Amino acid sequence: MHKKQFPVRGKAVVENGTVHTMCRMCDTRCAVKIHIKNGVMVNITPDDDHPINEGRMCVRGLAAMDQFYHPDRILRPLKRQPDGRFAEISRDQALDEIAEKILVIKNRYGPQAMSVWKGEALGFAQQEEYARRVIHAFGSGNYFSNDSACFNSRYLGCLLVNGFWNNYPGMENADLIILWATNPPVCHLPFMRAIADALQKGAKLIVIDPRMNPVACRAHIFARPVSGTDGALAWGLCRYLIKTGHYDHEFVEKYCLGFERFAAYAEKFTPEFVERETGVKKQMLLDIGAMIAAGRPRVIVYPGAGLEHHENGVNNIRVIAGMEALLGAVDTRGGWSWPESMGRRKLTLYDELPVTGHRPIGSDKFPVLYNIRHECHTMTAMDYMLGRGEYPLKGMILTGANPAVTNPNTRKVAKALAHLDLLVVNDLFLTKTAEMAHYILPAATFLERSELHDYSGYQRVGLSRKVFQIPGVKDDYMLWHDLAHRLGFGRKYFPWPDEAAVTRWILEPTEITTEELEKHPEGIVYRPVSYRKYENAPFPTLSGTGKIELVSPYLKKFGLPEVPEYVSPSHKALKDKYPLVLQTGARKPLLYHSRHQNIPHFRKIFSRARVEIHPDTAAASGIRDNDLVRIISGRGSVVVSAGIVHENEILPEVLELYHGWETAPVNLVTCDERCDPISGFPLLKAVPVRIEKVASR
Numbered sequence: 001m002h003k004k005q006f007p008v009r010g011k012a013v014v015e016n017g018t019v020h021t022m023c024r025m026c027d028t029r030c031a032v033k034i035h036i037k038n039g040v041m042v043n044i045t046p047d048d049d050h051p052i053n054e055g056r057m058c059v060r061g062l063a064a065m066d067q068f069y070h071p072d073r074i075l076r077p078l079k080r081q082p083d084g085r086f087a088e089i090s091r092d093q094a095l096d097e098i099a100e101k102i103l104v105i106k107n108r109y110g111p112q113a114m115s116v117w118k119g120e121a122l123g124f125a126q127q128e129e130y131a132r133r134v135i136h137a138f139g140s141g142n143y144f145s146n147d148s149a150c151f152n153s154r155y156l157g158c159l160l161v162n163g164f165w166n167n168y169p170g171m172e173n174a175d176l177i178i179l180w181a182t183n184p185p186v187c188h189l190p191f192m193r194a195i196a197d198a199l200q201k202g203a204k205l206i207v208i209d210p211r212m213n214p215v216a217c218r219a220h221i222f223a224r225p226v227s228g229t230d231g232a233l234a235w236g237l238c239r240y241l242i243k244t245g246h247y248d249h250e251f252v253e254k255y256c257l258g259f260e261r262f263a264a265y266a267e268k269f270t271p272e273f274v275e276r277e278t279g280v281k282k283q284m285l286l287d288i289g290a291m292i293a294a295g296r297p298r299v300i301v302y303p304g305a306g307l308e309h310h311e312n313g314v315n316n317i318r319v320i321a322g323m324e325a326l327l328g329a330v331d332t333r334g335g336w337s338w339p340e341s342m343g344r345r346k347l348t349l350y351d352e353l354p355v356t357g358h359r360p361i362g363s364d365k366f367p368v369l370y371n372i373r374h375e376c377h378t379m380t381a382m383d384y385m386l387g388r389g390e391y392p393l394k395g396m397i398l399t400g401a402n403p404a405v406t407n408p409n410t411r412k413v414a415k416a417l418a419h420l421d422l423l424v425v426n427d428l429f430l431t432k433t434a435e436m437a438h439y440i441l442p443a444a445t446f447l448e449r450s451e452l453h454d455y456s457g458y459q460r461v462g463l464s465r466k467v468f469q470i471p472g473v474k475d476d477y478m479l480w481h482d483l484a485h486r487l488g489f490g491r492k493y494f495p496w497p498d499e500a501a502v503t504r505w506i507l508e509p510t511e512i513t514t515e516e517l518e519k520h521p522e523g524i525v526y527r528p529v530s531y532r533k534y535e536n537a538p539f540p541t542l543s544g545t546g547k548i549e550l551v552s553p554y555l556k557k558f559g560l561p562e563v564p565e566y567v568s569p570s571h572k573a574l575k576d577k578y579p580l581v582l583q584t585g586a587r588k589p590l591l592y593h594s595r596h597q598n599i600p601h602f603r604k605i606f607s608r609a610r611v612e613i614h615p616d617t618a619a620a621s622g623i624r625d626n627d628l629v630r631i632i633s634g635r636g637s638v639v640v641s642a643g644i645v646h647e648n649e650i651l652p653e654v655l656e657l658y659h660g661w662e663t664a665p666v667n668l669v670t671c672d673e674r675c676d677p678i679s680g681f682p683l684l685k686a687v688p689v690r691i692e693k694v695a696s697r
């Protein structure tokens, strides 16, 4: 704990007592109680009454105290000087100068030369919408976010098939759960309670992962396809279900489009083909198929990030979503349920203020991504910054993100950011990205803001409380508000004096008020979850057919394959030069992307980067545990310690290296050009590489 060294103590909303709020050290948003004594935060404990965490929390949540009081926190705006050092300036001076520079860029190059970038630390609702709103009101469509490499592929894969995504599909009611390329004990803790409940009631569990992730130990079947070949396995399973007749004939007939073509495409994925392509034995495919047949229709297949960071990830996820449809497991209890929205107001301006005069970056290369998500493509942004785009990108305001570590092809990212005329970074710490900024603004943590949290799978909304105010530190809303007013569109688009007023406006069309939410820290159910809504309402799929789209006429409009075709991953063809496959970014319990390496007691546990390697693979290159090794791809190389794992823990041809390390940035070897044609996702999970020993330990 650092609170003794903390130079400025925030003013707490109560001098002594407990404040209920939601933890936002990760997107799970557990309900927690902040304990305050003499104005100082002394403890954080879980709230008992919230359905998300039910009285539990994790150590990262507790570390919110360390983060809040951290001696390295930036508390004053900083301006880069000609000699490269940073000097403190006042907030007014910083914002005046930033606004002036933005207007210079606008006058010289047009509004599209400005952009914003929202990172994972700010989540996916209210905070994200501020960033979208500000840049749009300014006249530019260039909104970027971590979603260029997070969640969009899963979202699009499911949306293209059944018209919706569900971040919490109610696993506790399933008879069979398939965790496909996801690691909930580390990444999504509340899933574990739901999974445990289901298992206790007799449900079966299948885990599909090239690595022995912790939940695999509980699985009835643990299948290990070589990274990037999951699509072939998914097709093989669909073929099995169709051939054996174990699918919901009536549901398919009434509610699905394109079954014949889907079934015809599945033909080639015989168990023999699947075994050759994925390494998963014929018999295991048949066993999984039989378990699915026995579990239907209460089957939930949850797709993780391990499926989306691939060259053809969206199509692989489409096949999995299609399999749910074959089983009639859509919008059913114990299946992939269809959440209803609460009908709140949105802060985005896409409907009322179309972007004119320029193409948002990436919307030509990845039109599906842009049309559905209104999301620009961060990898393409780097080219625009470097002067290789349709128009120049000269300025960026970046909040809650650290792309100098987390975006692929790190070297290019650094070069591109250095090319900007204006880079403003709003962060808590002097990160690798902040080091490159012209201005750094002190960001507020989640304890210093209040926002709505929509737990859509539960159809429940909650309000987090602002617990502290640190003098001079403003929340993200005030950043955008103050800039918008300086840029001349504040009165029209940011009229609310503070975040509380915004929240009231957002909630107006609903029957829920902020006052009620304050009285109910456990949140309010805005509509009970219901099932089989499709019997009375069309599926909200994109082609307007009202049916589940096993083949997608919508994609055809963009010249993309209607059937979710399988594409063999590129590492297979590059075996001679790059015999290994590097997976990156399997999450670590205490780390969060590039965050938390500065929490001293975490650092003791995860002190350095290690690449997971199979003992035979290590032996073949004369590598011993802890030796320094170099991983080389067609893009670059990274030097890291070898961490030899047990032979059951990883496939021999696969390596795994976490992506958040500043000391061993794996994104030096990932590449930004090999992107999924639908979502634009970079290839982060099946990178062709070789390994060599650099030095003995």
Ligand SMILES: Nc1nc2c(c(=O)[nH]1)N[C@H]1C(S)=C(S)[C@@H](COP(=O)(O)OP(=O)(O)OC[C@H]3O[C@@H](n4cnc5c(=O)[nH]c(N)nc54)[C@H](O)[C@@H]3O)O[C@H]1N2
Binding pocket: 026, 120, 150, 151, 180, 181, 182, 183, 184, 186, 187, 188, 208, 209, 210, 211, 213, 225, 226, 227, 228, 229, 230, 303, 304, 305, 306, 307, 583, 585, 586, 587, 588, 589, 590, 591, 592, 593, 685, 686
């Ligand atoms: N502690 C912690 N929790 C986190 C995060 C964090 O940084 N730290 N990040 C959060 C965020 S933003 C996200 S997006 C989620 C991601 O959460 P998850 O979706 O659970 O993703 P990962 O941990 O990246 O990967 C899960 C598994 O996918 C496997 N995998 C990798 N490639 C492949 C493949 O080609 N095929 C198959 N079948 N499996 C593969 C990996 O071995 C790993 O075990 O986690 C969230 N939770």
Ligand SMILES: Nc1nc2c(c(=O)[nH]1)N[C@H]1C(S)=C(S)[C@@H](COP(=O)(O)OP(=O)(O)OC[C@H]3O[C@@H](n4cnc5c(=O)[nH]c(N)nc54)[C@H](O)[C@@H]3O)O[C@H]1N2
Binding pocket: 118, 119, 120, 121, 122, 146, 147, 149, 150, 151, 305, 309, 399, 400, 401, 402, 403, 405, 406, 407, 408, 426, 427, 428, 429, 431, 443, 444, 445, 446, 476, 584, 585, 586, 592, 593, 594, 595, 659, 660, 666, 667, 670, 684
């Ligand atoms: N190779 C590889 N790369 C990956 C991935 C992978 O699996 N492999 N995963 C990708 C995924 S899924 C994601 S989501 C991205 C995440 O990538 P980023 O969005 O860059 O996320 P972080 O590295 O967590 O950076 C968050 C920053 O926000 C700051 N911060 C913390 N709290 C707050 C706050 O309340 N307000 C503000 N303004 N700032 C705050 C932190 O100090 C930190 O610098 O990484 C992606 N990159």
Ligand code: SF4
Binding pocket: 023, 024, 025, 026, 027, 028, 029, 030, 053, 056, 057, 058, 059, 060, 061, 062, 189
């Ligand atoms: S899982 Fe941990 S870090 Fe995430 S919200 Fe819950 S307590 Fe916070």
Ligand SMILES: [Mo]
Binding pocket: 120, 149, 150, 151
């Ligand atoms: Mo993510």
